[in-house]
Amino acid sequence: MFSLPNILTASNLICGILAILFSMMGRIDMAPVFITAALLFDFLDGFLARKMGISGELGKQLDSLADMVTFGVVPGVLCFILLIINGGVEITSLPESTISSPYLYDSFGMSVHTIISFYFADLTGNPIASAPFHFSGTTLYLPFIALLIPFFSLFRLAKFNLDTRQSDRFLGLPTPANTLFFMAIPLFLWDAWGETGWKVIIAELLIKPTVLISFIVLFSLLLVSEIPLIALKFKHFSWKGNEFRYVLILVSIVLFVLLSFRAIPIILFLYLILSITDNFFEKKRKHEIQG
Known part of the structure; x- marks a missing residue:
């Protein structure tokens, strides 16, 4: 059970959990680090299993379970947070806003963490009286569209395990490729921190609901499509x-x-x-x- 390939698969899972924890605390710029490490573990576990001649059903199931977290839940969480950030930007741009900027502290991570805190305070009906963000309506519920990613990833991974046609080609978008795409967006935001000009324009464009939700829907459908890749x-x-x-x-x-x-x-x-x-x-x- 605890062979080296299976331990590497478990390491993939741990990286996914760490990416979620750091993201929920505002460090969405750290999530790509853990995703990259998970991709490495995901490659090595299969490679070593084949070299060692110990490929089996247990390893296959463990791989899917780990991938569901790292390449299913993680991109969903990232997009959830990105839509929260956009909502915070929209709210602070209103004349009646009690907060002048979504960038509340010196560090990128602390600012994102603060916006997330205000969002969940409003979502749970426990607003922060000293600095209310007043998430409501669209800004409150729109982030849940991001859950389409783990929803479709679940079916994608189950289908891959049973589909014998995917030997030399993938049918539909692989979950790691989907995760790589959405992992880049937090890096664009982090890179634009404290900057002006084209970096900020691109970063803010990528988290616009019309743009980000279009990507979420498109790539979610690609996950379960029959397009050979x-x-x-x-x-x-x-x-x-x-x-x-x-x-x-x-x-x-x-x-x-x-x-x-x-x-x-x-x-x-x-x-x-x-x-x-x-x-x-x-x-x-x-x-x-x-x-």
Whole structure:
């Protein structure tokens, strides 16, 4: 039971729990650190299980349970908090607001923590009299849309365990890829802290309800879609047959070197575009062979 691969899977779970705890305390900038560590553990557990010849049903179930937390609940919590932050920004911009700015303290984490505290105080009917944020109506209930992510992730992970078609391609968006996309948004906010200009414009745009909720709905549906997507599983390493995999890897490296974490959303959309293009050519090749 307590083999090295299973311990690494459990480490993936622990990283997910830590990401949730730090996020709820306002340190959404730390969540990507734990998510990155979880991705590493998620890769290593399967890799070592295959190398050690101990792959089995227990490891498969443990992997799904850990992934549900790290790549299902965590992005949902992050988006929940991002919508709370946007609500705080909207409220403090009102003329009657008792607070002039959502950035209440010197540190990014403390400011986010304060906004979260005010939100849950209003949600539970226990407002803070000294500095009421007065979350109500849309700003109070809109964050719950973020729970679509763990909802659809649950079905995605269960489907993956039972679907034998996903050997060399994924059907639907993998939960780690979905998490990577939403993990980038807190980094945009953190990077814009104390700045002016384009960084702030992009950060505030990404947490606008119309934008963020559109992403939440789109990627939630992609999780359970039947769209074939590239899996980085090489049956061989020759160029022919792996063209789109190599293009994805090389372009992703270049983009990440040039743009750092800002490249993550671009890479994900590139992944979707290359997958759709690859599917088109694959169908065309099969049609030519059959013809």
